[in-house]
Amino acid sequence: MSHHIVAVKNLRHVYPDGTVALRDVSFRITHGESVAIIGANGAGKSTALLHLNGYLSPTSGEIRIGDFPVNKGTLPQIRRTVGMVFQDPDDQLFMPTVYDDVAFGPLNLGLAGADLKQCVADALERVGAGQLAKKAPYHLSGGEKKRVAIATVLSMSPDILVMDEPTNGLDPYARRQLIGLLKDFRHTRIFTSHDLDMVLELCDRTIVLKDGEVRADGLTREIFLDEAMLAECRLEKPLSMQGCPVCGRRV
Amino acid sequence: MASIDGALLDFMHLDRLAAGDTALHRLDPRAKLLATFVFIVSVVSFGRYELSALVPFFIFPTVLIGAGDLPVRYIAWKIALLCPFALVVGLFNPVFDTTVLVQLGPLGISGGWISCASIVVRAALTVGAAIVLVAVTGFPAICRAMEQLGMPTAFAVQLLFLYRYIFVLTEEGVRASRAREMRSFGQKGYGMSSYGSLLGTLLLRTWMRAERIHMAMLARGSTGAFQTRQEFRFGAPELLFLIGWCALFATLRSHNAAQQLGALVTGWFQ
Numbered sequence: 372m373s374h375h376i377v378a379v380k381n382l383r384h385v386y387p388d389g390t391v392a393l394r395d396v397s398f399r400i401t402h403g404e405s406v407a408i409i410g411a412n413g414a415g416k417s418t419a420l421l422h423l424n425g426y427l428s429p430t431s432g433e434i435r436i437g438d439f440p441v442n443k444g445t446l447p448q449i450r451r452t453v454g455m456v457f458q459d460p461d462d463q464l465f466m467p468t469v470y471d472d473v474a475f476g477p478l479n480l481g482l483a484g485a486d487l488k489q490c491v492a493d494a495l496e497r498v499g500a501g502q503l504a505k506k507a508p509y510h511l512s513g514g515e516k517k518r519v520a521i522a523t524v525l526s527m528s529p530d531i532l533v534m535d536e537p538t539n540g541l542d543p544y545a546r547r548q549l550i551g552l553l554k555d556f557r558h559t560r561i562f563t564s565h566d567l568d569m570v571l572e573l574c575d576r577t578i579v580l581k582d583g584e585v586r587a588d589g590l591t592r593e594i595f596l597d598e599a600m601l602a603e604c605r606l607e608k609p610l611s612m613q614g615c616p617v618c619g620r621r622v
Numbered sequence: 623m624a625s626i627d628g629a630l631l632d633f634m635h636l637d638r639l640a641a642g643d644t645a646l647h648r649l650d651p652r653a654k655l656l657a658t659f660v661f662i663v664s665v666v667s668f669g670r671y672e673l674s675a676l677v678p679f680f681i682f683p684t685v686l687i688g689a690g691d692l693p694v695r696y697i698a699w700k701i702a703l704l705c706p707f708a709l710v711v712g713l714f715n716p717v718f719d720t721t722v723l724v725q726l727g728p729l730g731i732s733g734g735w736i737s738c739a740s741i742v743v744r745a746a747l748t749v750g751a752a753i754v755l756v757a758v759t760g761f762p763a764i765c766r767a768m769e770q771l772g773m774p775t776a777f778a779v780q781l782l783f784l785y786r787y788i789f790v791l792t793e794e795g796v797r798a799s800r801a802r803e804m805r806s807f808g809q810k811g812y813g814m815s816s817y818g819s820l821l822g823t824l825l826l827r828t829w830m831r832a833e834r835i836h837m838a839m840l841a842r843g844s845t846g847a848f849q850t851r852q853e854f855r856f857g858a859p860e861l862l863f864l865i866g867w868c869a870l871f872a873t874l875r876s877h878n879a880a881q882q883l884g885a886l887v888t889g890w891f892q
Contacts, residue, residue, distance in 0.1 A: 455838075475842055
């Protein structure tokens with residue numbers, strides 16, 4: 372199933388104001404992998420993500436999603452394959468009701484009638500938000516908004532799920548709920564996050580970005596053991612891998 | 623409801639009312655919109671000294687409030703809040719128009735007073751009908767109905783976005799203003815100039831948000847055309863609702879029901 376592969380080759384991106392956000396980034400993510408892209412603020416994580424569904428186009432380099440290179444002609448296909456959940460759910464939920472919002476993608480894909488209804492109901496059920504269908508987005512709590520935002524993307528049945536800071540701003544319970552939900556997905560998953568404990572739970576593989584370049588790429592557990600490299604990239608071990616704050620002992 | 627915060631919560635309350643589930647709520651928004659439109663036109667088209675003929679028109683908002691199971695006090699309070707503005711509009715009529723039109727024993731009521739009262743009653747009627755319409759239909763449904771009735775899609779989409787993001791924008795504005803207030807310690811801060819940059823920041827933030835929303839739309843396959851689902855059907859109940867009300871408005875417009883009722887009652891006692 373080559374269409375679930377994300378291949379980024381020598382990606383470079385310079386913003387119009389001259390800021391070099393990505394210098395030279397290459398990685399290849401295969402079917403069913405769950406990968407975290409981490410790094411300090413301004414390391415280029417969000418810029419990299421925005422290339423994956425063609426919102427930004429590279430200054431140089433190439434991105435392939437499955438069999439297609441990302442370019443103007445393949446954009447509709449790419450955007451159907453790569454479901455992107457943005458950091459602020461208020462940006463993602465722009466329709467008057469939750470139902471309309473989840474239906475937005477499928478409607479654009481040409482679904483209608485009973486199929487559309489079923490598709491929206493399934494997506495909402497998947498994230499445990501079936502009862503929210505008629506609500507307006509501004510009547511939802513943070514955790515609910517996040518889950519609905521994921522449903523808006525799931526309704527288009529993407530093969531690859533890309534999420535920018537999924538646990539940002541959630542209370543511990545909502546965060547736990549979301550992690551449980553994401554664990555069950557069988558899609559190829561790509562996350563950016565500063566919540567390294569979540570990364571440890573959800574991702575087998577981690578890519579560390581530093582100043583627009585890949586500083587490390589490997590198994591999450593191994594990456595988090597390399598304290599010198601983490602410090603150099605303005606990161607630190609996840610709390611669950613650090614010693615007990617009282618006695619300093621490690622479990 | 624002096625603060626923006628409060629006004630926002632109030633707005634949300636109206637929105638929640640629209641989520642009700644009565645026969646009136648389930649009616650196609652187009653029928654309600656058109657009936658309200660005809661109502662407003664009928665009310666506004668009366669002559670400036672007309673007062674008694676306007677009174678029977680209160681039946682429309684009253685019946686809708688009853689059928690829509692709306693909280694009467696809340697709606698009445700909303701209408702009452704707007705009446706002072708109408709009063710300001712008609713305030714000078716009694717000064718300029720002193721022709722006595724009605725003689726009640728020793729008391730002569732001038733045309734100015736009557737036209738001023740007429741303005742207030744009209745405002746209460748039209749504003750009341752509009753509030754009731756939003757409370758039984760919901761703003762997004764009204765937008766869609768207007769689009770179906772021929773308003774350009776671009777306007778409808780803009781209205782929808784305005785409504786969706788007015789909550790987000792107001793919250794951002796309130797937060798920024800609170801942050802300014804907390805650091806000006808009851809003084810004026812930098813006065814107007816600080817509001818200038820505050821507004822500038824809000825504009826830039828809105829701009830950035832718009833870009834992110836656009837991104838989210840593109841990510842979900844938007845091609846610019848705004849697809850909406852069709853959930854209402856203009857059927858027999860809608861037709862009945864529309865024709866029934868329009869017929870009543872036409873009758874009330876051409877016959878002064880209040881006067882006729884009065885004549886009838888006084889006729890009995892003669």
